Amino acid sequence: MSSPKSDLPQGTLDMLILKVVALGPIHGYAIAQRIQQISKDVLQVQQGSLYPALHRLENRHWLSSEWRNTDTGREAKYYSLTRPGRRQLELESTSWDRLSEAIRLIMQTAE
Amino acid sequence: MRWVRSLLHRQDLEDRLDKELRFHFESQVQDHIARGMTEDTARRRVRMEFGGLDHIKDECRDQRPLAWLVDLRQDLSVALRGFGRSPGFAAVCVITLGVTIGANTTVFSLLHTLVLHSLPYAEPDRLTVLWTDDPKHDTATEGVSLANFEDWRRLNRTFDAMEIFVRTNDRQLTLSGQETPERVQIAAVSTGLFRLLGVAPIRGRMFTEEEQEKRLDVVLISERLWTNHFSHAGHIMARKLELNGKPVEIVGVLPGEFQFPYWNTDIWFPYTSFFNHNHTKISKIPVGRYNDWLGVVGRLKPRISIDQARADMARVASILAQEHPEAPKDFAGFGVTVLPIHEQHYGSFLRPALWILFGAVIAVLLIGCSNVGSLLLARAENRIQEFAVRRSLGAGSSRLIRQLLAESALLALAAAFIGLGLAQIGLRMAVQIADSSIPRLDRVEIHGLILLFSLAIAVGTALLCGCFPAWRIRRDSDNVLQGRRGTAGNKTRYALNGLVVCQVALAMVLCTVAGLLLRSFLMVNAAPLGYKPEQMLIFDLVNRSYGFASPREGQAHGIRVAREVIERMQSLPGVTGVAYASELFLERHPDGAVIIDGIERSDVPFTTSSVSRDFFSVLGVRLVSGRFLLPEEELDSRQRAAIINETMARHFWPNQDPVGRTFGRENRPWTIVGVVEDMRLRGREKKPVAHAFLPAGKNPWQPRILVRTQKDPVQLVAAIRNEVRRVDQGAVVHRLMSVEKHLDQMQAPRTLQASLVGIFSILAIGLAVFGSYSVLQYATAQRAREFGIRAAMGATASGLMRLVLRRGMAVAAVGIAIGLLASFWLTHLLAGLLYGVSPLDGTTFAGSAVLLILALAAASLAPAYRSSRANPVDCLRQE
Numbered sequence: 008m009s010s011p012k013s014d015l016p017q018g019t020l021d022m023l024i025l026k027v028v029a030l031g032p033i034h035g036y037a038i039a040q041r042i043q044q045i046s047k048d049v050l051q052v053q054q055g056s057l058y059p060a061l062h063r064l065e066n067r068h069w070l071s072s073e074w075r076n077t078d079t080g081r082e083a084k085y086y087s088l089t090r091p092g093r094r095q096l097e098l099e100s101t102s103w104d105r106l107s108e109a110i111r112l113i114m115q116t117a118e
Numbered sequence: 119m120r121w122v123r124s125l126l127h128r129q130d131l132e133d134r135l136d137k138e139l140r141f142h143f144e145s146q147v148q149d150h151i152a153r154g155m156t157e158d159t160a161r162r163r164v165r166m167e168f169g170g171l172d173h174i175k176d177e178c179r180d181q182r183p184l185a186w187l188v189d190l191r192q193d194l195s196v197a198l199r200g201f202g203r204s205p206g207f208a209a210v211c212v213i214t215l216g217v218t219i220g221a222n223t224t225v226f227s228l229l230h231t232l233v234l235h236s237l238p239y240a241e242p243d244r245l246t247v248l249w250t251d252d253p254k255h256d257t258a259t260e261g262v263s264l265a266n267f268e269d270w271r272r273l274n275r276t277f278d279a280m281e282i283f284v285r286t287n288d289r290q291l292t293l294s295g296q297e298t299p300e301r302v303q304i305a306a307v308s309t310g311l312f313r314l315l316g317v318a319p320i321r322g323r324m325f326t327e328e329e330q331e332k333r334l335d336v337v338l339i340s341e342r343l344w345t346n347h348f349s350h351a352g353h354i355m356a357r358k359l360e361l362n363g364k365p366v367e368i369v370g371v372l373p374g375e376f377q378f379p380y381w382n383t384d385i386w387f388p389y390t391s392f393f394n395h396n397h398t399k400i401s402k403i404p405v406g407r408y409n410d411w412l413g414v415v416g417r418l419k420p421r422i423s424i425d426q427a428r429a430d431m432a433r434v435a436s437i438l439a440q441e442h443p444e445a446p447k448d449f450a451g452f453g454v455t456v457l458p459i460h461e462q463h464y465g466s467f468l469r470p471a472l473w474i475l476f477g478a479v480i481a482v483l484l485i486g487c488s489n490v491g492s493l494l495l496a497r498a499e500n501r502i503q504e505f506a507v508r509r510s511l512g513a514g515s516s517r518l519i520r521q522l523l524a525e526s527a528l529l530a531l532a533a534a535f536i537g538l539g540l541a542q543i544g545l546r547m548a549v550q551i552a553d554s555s556i557p558r559l560d561r562v563e564i565h566g567l568i569l570l571f572s573l574a575i576a577v578g579t580a581l582l583c584g585c586f587p588a589w590r591i592r593r594d595s596d597n598v599l600q601g602r603r604g605t606a607g608n609k610t611r612y613a614l615n616g617l618v619v620c621q622v623a624l625a626m627v628l629c630t631v632a633g634l635l636l637r638s639f640l641m642v643n644a645a646p647l648g649y650k651p652e653q654m655l656i657f658d659l660v661n662r663s664y665g666f667a668s669p670r671e672g673q674a675h676g677i678r679v680a681r682e683v684i685e686r687m688q689s690l691p692g693v694t695g696v697a698y699a700s701e702l703f704l705e706r707h708p709d710g711a712v713i714i715d716g717i718e719r720s721d722v723p724f725t726t727s728s729v730s731r732d733f734f735s736v737l738g739v740r741l742v743s744g745r746f747l748l749p750e751e752e753l754d755s756r757q758r759a760a761i762i763n764e765t766m767a768r769h770f771w772p773n774q775d776p777v778g779r780t781f782g783r784e785n786r787p788w789t790i791v792g793v794v795e796d797m798r799l800r801g802r803e804k805k806p807v808a809h810a811f812l813p814a815g816k817n818p819w820q821p822r823i824l825v826r827t828q829k830d831p832v833q834l835v836a837a838i839r840n841e842v843r844r845v846d847q848g849a850v851v852h853r854l855m856s857v858e859k860h861l862d863q864m865q866a867p868r869t870l871q872a873s874l875v876g877i878f879s880i881l882a883i884g885l886a887v888f889g890s891y892s893v894l895q896y897a898t899a900q901r902a903r904e905f906g907i908r909a910a911m912g913a914t915a916s917g918l919m920r921l922v923l924r925r926g927m928a929v930a931a932v933g934i935a936i937g938l939l940a941s942f943w944l945t946h947l948l949a950g951l952l953y954g955v956s957p958l959d960g961t962t963f964a965g966s967a968v969l970l971i972l973a974l975a976a977a978s979l980a981p982a983y984r985s986s987r988a989n990p991v992d993c994l995r996q997e
Contacts, residue, residue, distance in 0.1 A: 035138060036145040054142060054167075055174050062181040074134075084138045 020052065020060050022103060025088065025096040028070060034083040035061055061086060069095050135178055139171060176517075189517075193524035200525065207497060208529065210892075211490050214885060215533030215580070218486030219572040220540025221878060225479040226568040227545060229472050237460060238375040240316025241417075246424060247462040248280070248414040248431070251453030258455045261285045261410035264403070266452070269438055270414065276430040277416040281311035283379045284392045285413045291385070292660060292850055295360030298843070301660060301852045302343065302361075302384040306392035314417050315378065322370030330388040333403075335366040338386040341374035361385070363664025364394075379413060379462070407442065408449050415459070428456045470951055471871040478631065478878040481624045483572070485882050487579040488617040489889040494526075494580065495617075496896035499610045526580035534573045541569070551870045611900070614893045618886075619933040625879070625886035626937020626970055627944060632872075632879035633962035634948055634955055639872035641954035642865060648797035648806070650738035651857040655825040655834060659683055662848030673819055679846045680818040686841045692828045697736035698821035699729040700814065713782050714770050724766050724781075724808035731813070734761075734794060736826045742767075744777040744792030751791070752813045759813065760788035766808035767793045781810065788812065801864035803953060824857070831856045871951070883973055886933075891977035894926045898981045902988065910990035919986040926978030927971075934967055941966075 027033065027041050038061075039052045064070045069092030077083050088096070143164055150160035168174070182188070201208035239245055248270070252260035262270075262282075271280045284306040293302045309330050312318070321344070325336045337359065348357055348368075357368040377383055387394075389412075393403060404411060418427055431454035438452040445451070505518055661676030663669075680698075687696045712719050731752035734741070742764055751759040760781075767776045780787035788810065796806035814821075827834055835854060842851050862869070898905070905918055945957040955962070 034141065036142040039142075053169075054139070055169055055177065058139065058142075058174055059177040059181055062178045066181055066183055081141060081144070082137070083141045084134070 019103075020056060021064060022096070022099040023050075023052075024057075024060055024064060025069065025092060025099070028086050029088045029093065029096055032073075032075075032085040032087040034077070034085050036083075038086070064092070068092070131182070135175055139174065143168065143171075170511075189520060190524060193521050194528060196521060197525040197528050201528070204497075207493065210888070211493055211529050211580075212532045212536060214486050214489050214493075214888075215530065215576045216536025217540060217881060218483050218885075219533055219537025219569075219576055220544060221479050221482050221881065222572040222575075223537060223541035223569050224544035224548065225472075225475050225874070226571070227541065228548060229476055230568060232472060238317070238373070239459070242459060244278075244418040244420070244422075245315065245459040246416045246418060246427065247457050247459055248416055249455040249457070250410055250450050251455045252450035253453070254450060259457075260450045262412045262414050263407050263409050264405050264412060265407040266438065267412055267414055270431070270434055270454070273434045273437060274416075274430055276419055276422045276427040278419050279310065279314045280414055280416045281308045281314045282389060282412045282414055283307040283311060284389050285411055286380075286392075290660075290852070291361045292363075292662070292664075292848075293359065293361060293384075294363050294662070294664065294848065296347075299662075299848055299850050301850050303380060303382050304361075304385045304387065305379055305383045306387040306389040307379070308389050311378075311415060312372075314415060315376075317372065317376050317378075319370035320373050322368070325369055325388050329369075330390050333388070333390045333394060335364070335391055335394060336369050336388065337361075337366050338370045338372050339368055340377075340384045341371055343384045344371045359385075363662070379415075408446060410450065416456070424456060424458060428454075431456055471867055474631065474635075474948065474951065475871060475874055475878075478628055478875050478882075481628045482878050482882050482885070483575060485621045485624050485885045485889070487575060488621050489885050489892075490529075490576075491579050491582065492614050492617045492889055492893050495610055495614055496892065499896070499900075523581060527577065530573065530577040530580050533576055534569070537572060537576075538569060548870060548874070551866070551873055611897060614896065615929050618890045618893050618929050619936065621886040621889045622930055622933025622970065622974065623937035623940060625882040626934050626966060627940050628875075628879040628882040629966040629970060630937075630941040630945060630963055631948065632875045633966050634945060634952055634957065634959060635872045635875050637955045637959065637962055638951070638953040639868060642802045642868065645798065645802050645954075646795070647802065647861075648739060648795040649799075651861055653827045653829070653831050654737075654857040655827065655831045655838070655854065656822065656857050656860060657825075657838070657854035658822050658850075658852040659820065659842065660850040660852050661820055662846065665848070675846075676819045677817045679849055680821050681816075682845045683842055683849070684818065684821075684823065686845065687823065687825055687838065690825075690834065690837055690841065692834055693825055694828055695732060695736035695826040697730045697733040697824045697826075698814065698818050699727050699733055699824070700821060713787060715779050715781075716787070719770075724762075724810055726810045726812055728814040729811045730818070733811070733824070736824055737797070739797060740795045742793040742795055743775060744790065746792055747813055753816050755813055755815050757813075758786060758788050759791045761792045761794055761811045762790055763794055763806060763809045763811075764796045765806045766810060769808050802861055803865060803868070868951075868953075883970065886970070887973045887977045890926065890930060890974050891980065893929075894922065894978055894981040895984075897925070898922055898985045901985075905985050905988035906990040909988045915986035918988060919982040922982035922985045923975070923978050926982070927975065930971065930974040930978075934970055937970075938963065938967060 023042055024038060027038050027045075033041070035057060039054070039057055042050050042052050061070065065072055065086070068089055070086045071089050072084050072086050074082055075085050146164045146167070147157070147160045150163060151157055155163070179188070237245075248262065249259040250262050250266070251258050264282075267280070267282055271277075274280070286305065289304050290301040291304050292299050309325055309327055312324055318324075319338060320341065322338075325334075325338065329336050339359070358365050359368055360366075372386065390403060416427070418424070435452040435454050442452075509518065659680055661672075661679055663672050663676070666672035666675060684696055684698060687693055712723050731747045731749060733739075734746055744761075747759055747761065751757045762776060762781070770776065770781065771779060776790050776793060778790065780789050782788055794811070797809075798804060798806055825831070825834065825838065838854065839851050842849050905913075908918060908921075941963065942958065947957075949957050
């Protein structure tokens with residue numbers, strides 16, 4: 008499995024987590040899986056960054072959590088997006104769009 | 119609410135965190151198994167992917183609200199456990215810092231009360247006291263005449279306001295009209311003075327300009343007098359007091375901390391009314407230009423320095439000198455002395471004395487801090503290994519620093535606690551030593567800000583030195599882990615040696631200063647008094663001067679009372695002798711020409727007092743030549759026989775026998791029958807002045823009585839008071855105390871200073887010795903392997919010992935040399951405080967150096983001995 012890994016720019020992980028959680032209640036392991044799948048294995052979130060980020064977002068009241076059973080009957084901590092969390096996600100995705108567009112423009116002219 | 123939960127339900131949170139992460143772990147394992155791995159391989163693999171589980175948990179915990187508080191608790195408990203493992207280290211740090219903080223807080227509190235913030239006036243920095251400068255009579259604080267004062271006020275350009283008080287250094291009146299009459303200190307001031315100082319009465323009002331103009335008998339009284347005599351009466355208005363049998367009206371009460379112009383003043387008159395109470399007749403106010411009976415208080419204009427004011431007053435003086443060239447021969451001149459107001463209050467000794475204390479205590483603080491610093495550094499060096507391991511196990515460096523901070527804070531807090539206790543004890547001690555003879559000392563209290571200041575310095579030191587290992591780890595954790603002791607170890611050693619040098623140098627300076635002060639103290643105490651002060655009481659018998667038809671009748675009554683009191687004293691059990699004298703503690707030289715052997719001389723006048731015949735035998739004064747007074751000479755002053763002291767003999771009749779010679783003023787001369795040893799009656803430090811003892815005759819009036827007792831004189835105090843009351847209800851026993859106490863009170867500031875600086879220097883030496891010991895101990899422990907190898911190569915025990923000793927003494931020698939140089943440079947600042955010792959006194963310098971060398975050599979012995987026992991096998995095995 009020598010998939011090329013990319014490091015996430017600072018602060019982007021929070022946005023990605025918010026985005027993934029926005030799709031519906033989800034536990035930590037699934038979030039990591041989802042990010043990896045969607046990014047076609049480019050982005051691999053390490054546990055060491057994922058969980059501190061989750062706890063940080065929860066403490067900022069952008070995520071809420073509850074314990075529920077999974078399909079396999081195990082108890083897991085499910086995160087879901089709160090209203091302020093949704094607002095934050097919108098904020099971050101707009102600014103991300105602007106930023107990536109700007110970077111794209113620069114990279115194109117440079118070529 | 120979440121933060122509350124995070125504090126209260128920590129265990130709960132921990133469990134959930136664990137559960138969450140484990141779920142992730144298990145899910146991942148399951149996934150791997152689903153892709154065809156065996157369970158064992160899957161687990162191993164996931165464990166690798168996870169990295170440190172504890173590390174992840176730690177980072178999650180850091181995200182919690184108030185995580186730092188939880189960490190703090192953890193850090194503190196770890197620190198406590200650490201100290202528990204090395205209680206000696208902790209105890210030494212805490213005690214060193216505690217003592218340092220205690221000493222600092224004590225002295226700063228003294229300084230704060232007595233110097234910096236002492237005076238209860240508005241903007242005391244702008245207040246000055248002005249006197250006439252009188253070089254002719256060798257005093258810079260001669261009184262001011264009313265005419266001159268008015269001209270000063272008119273001509274000056276640097277003062278906002280000037281007011282006056284009557285110069286009455288020790289003026290008392292009898293508070294009569296009560297069961298036991300007492301003497302109260304009085305003062306007389308102009309009405310504007312209170313306004314100038316910024317003081318308002320706590321009850322009633324000030325006196326008015328009109329009352330001052332009309333010379334009415336109105337007074338302001340002290341809070342003390344008010345609470346002792348009138349507080350139960352409630353209302354102040356129109357209360358009457360009886361002073362010397364005359365009624366006066368109280369118009370107001372001044373706040374307790376207000377004591378101007380003299381300490382313990384109880385009653386303030388308008389200055390115009392002062393002469394209403396001068397003896398029995400009302401006399402005129404002296405308005406002449408050459409009647410110097412006033413003191414002047416001036417408030418400087420804002421931003422005017424005292425030097426500018428001095429220059430301004432010099433200008434005023436030259437104008438006045440031109441305007442009045444006709445001044446009499448004896449007149450002091452127009453020179454003006456401008457003093458900051460605190461000098462009026464504390465004299466010129468106390469303040470510099472306190473600043474010396476300040477210097478001493480700063481030195482102790484520096485020594486103490488560097489001591490703790492070197493302890494922490496040495497410990498840190500030893501802990502680098504431990505920290506390297508902790509870091510490699512995943513502890514972040516911020517976490518390590520926090521841990522060290524917690525340790526330092528814990529030390530500092532414990533130290534602050536001890537320091538506060540010590541400061542309380544220290545202040546109580548200071549009050550006791552000074553024994554009410556230093557004004558305001560009883561008001562000293564620990565100042566919170568000062569405590570904080572000392573604490574801040576202590577914490578700062580602890581932090582600076584305590585965080586050293588964290589900084590080291592950042593730089594070269596790899597080296598440390600691989601067991602290499604790089605150059606950083608040497609750097610620590612240099613830093614430690616530097617600290618020891620500083621400590622020794624400071625201790626050296628302090629030791630010299632203390633030595634000089636101690637020698638002065640001893641010199642003062644060893645100064646020959648010329649009499650035996652032990653087992654002797656002294657008091658003023660103040661007779662009633664009011665309620666008689668004529669002053670003559672009052673005087674006759676007073677003499678009768680005095681005679682009877684003296685007789686009764688003599689028959690009191692336990693009394694072995696009674697003598698009396700007038701003006702025994704006279705401070706001023708009487709004016710007027712001096713006639714010696716019939717020739718008028720203008721040099722050094724002499725002071726006189728009238729004494730009873732047994733005065734010399736009761737005091738135990740030695741006769742140098744001639745004889746004492748004969749009974750008939752005592753009783754009949756027409757025989758004009760007198761006794762002089764050695765200083766007078768030396769001055770007027772150098773290398774001659776003065777017996778049979780004469781001296782006097784304008785009137786008939788006195789013939790000298792004997793010369794006695796010089797007596798220091800005005801305190802141990804005051805140099806004896808030329809003095810003549812004249813016979814008191816058989817009519818003592820307002821005498822100062824000396825009672826020689828068999829045993830402890832204090833036991834007789836009550837009996838004496840009783841006897842006097844039995845003779846005359848109206849007579850007052852004033853200032854009754856033992857002569858020794860009287861002498862002690864006069865040198866209380868010196869005693870206080872010598873004992874405090876002495877204690878500090880002992881402290882400093884102790885700390886320096888300890889610091890040098892612990893550093894040497896550390897250094898030899900570091901070199902244990904080297905010593906082992908040396909021993910293996912054939913070094914003898916004594917050779918190894920010499921090696922260590924030489925090292926310890928080299929550091930000590932550098933410190934002592936620096937300290938000696940600093941002392942040479944600094945001690946001249948002490949000159950004004952020393953007595954009979956030169957600031958560069960060789961004995962003191964050498965003695966201090968030898969003392970320190972011995973102490974430091976002793977401190978080197980234990981590490982040296984230990985290193986001499988180095989066992990090559992043990993040392994090598996340790997590696």
